[in-house]
Amino acid sequence: MEMKIKFKYKSKTASDIWFESGFFPRKETLIHVDDLMKTGRVIELEIIDEMGNSWTRKEYIRLNQELEKEPENIVVFFDGGFDKETNYAGAGIVIYYDKGGESFRIRKNALLEEIENNNEAEYAALHIAIGLLEELGVKNVPCTIKGDSQVAIKQLGGEWPCYEEGLKRWLDRIEGLIQKLGLKPNLIVLNRKDNKEADKLANQALEGTKVHSNKRLE
Structure with a gap:
């Protein structure tokens, strides 16, 4: 903050x-x-x-x-990947934040079913990321959200319209959660090479490797 x-x-x-x-x-x-x-x-x-x-x-x-007791200076990275052969999706999320004068990093991935394409996988990853902020107790603060999906970032920011019904449902859920938590998101589109950490987690999910950690940074 x-x-x-x-x-x-x-x-x-x-x-x-x-x-x-x-x-x-x-x-x-x-x-x-x-x-x-x-x-x-x-x-x-x-x-x-x-x-x-x-x-x-x-x-x-x-x-x-x-x-001092609340999370602040929050930066979220998210990425979603979709495997057309298996129809599974992988979500990767990395969250950096400060609390009590110390810095922390959350890393989480998830293997997802009933996802139809890569854009939906990106939205699902973003929804999981905002859900993690809720679990962390984040509320009424600004936060930075970064991803390499122009579709998810620009539709959430209102720059691009959203016509697909499947994506609209995800968008409504995410917007509702952001409003519930009182967040003020700063949305940033990344080059794919600048989103490697979240991308790796999404790929690990597709490979069957589960990751979920919250680590204090030195």
Whole structure:
């Protein structure tokens, strides 16, 4: 999660004026706020997160203690693969996140049945990924979602229309879950070579190798 500061500066010889910073990492918030307060010229100040919520310094100190317990800085990679010979699909998901000052990585794959094509496999993988965020307790935060499926990313982002009934059902489920969790997704289309970790997991699922781990990163 990133924050920004909006404050009213009291001038000695001119009118009071409002200033607003750009976004910066949450852990730097109180450093910046305290530096500003030391000037003795700040008469009003609010701290604003990426979701548009705002707090006073006192409110933020209390909030910050709670935020330390919650997952943040979430980046999701997903990939789906479809085997036409077996009619099985493989889903691969990698999630990076921070919690309590430490960094973690979730890796998961799944072998799926009743999938009709590769696009549906991509949607199924994305649905599993958002479901993992729910299990992790992620809510009311921005997150970055990356995949090499232009269809899934651009349809979810509203850039491309979705006409296939099968994909519409997946899209509705995913949008409903995103809304339920209060997520603000930043959707990014990757080149396939930049999605190797999720791709490998999807292929491992098709090969019969099951993976599910949540590891603290050094």
